[in-house]
Amino acid sequence: MGADVLVGVVEEGSDDARLEELALVLRQELLATDVRAVEPYREGEVPDGTRGPGLAAIAGVLSVSLAPGLQVLGSVVTVVRDWLRRSGSGRTVKVTIDGDTIELTGASDAVQQQVVDAWVRKHTPADG
Known part of the structure; x- marks a missing residue:
């Protein structure tokens, strides 16, 4: 069974636009790993009959x-840590799986x- 991991970029003093910019840069690096997909997280469930995203990222x-x-x-996690090392101080990334951050x-x-x-x-599954 696959799993979803939430990866949240935090930078003190940054607005939403800046956080989105940083997340998109990190997204490109994560896509180079062996993952199925990396998309902006949208809160809540998509209502029945909804075609578009419709929910706020x-x-x-x-x-x-x-x-x-x-x-x-x-x-x-390795990609995130490498990205953080290269990106300077003042940033953290919260990684959450199954409610554990x-x-x-x-x-x-x-x-x-x-x-880590x-x-x-x-x-990590023992049989994986």
């Missing part, structure tokens, strides 16, 4: 669909890596 938040049976969550920064410290590794293991 949340600024800076992406929905990443992981392919079934693949252990790509680790790759997604981890907040990533550009810091390359060993403690954050241990937390444990979080990814928790959400």
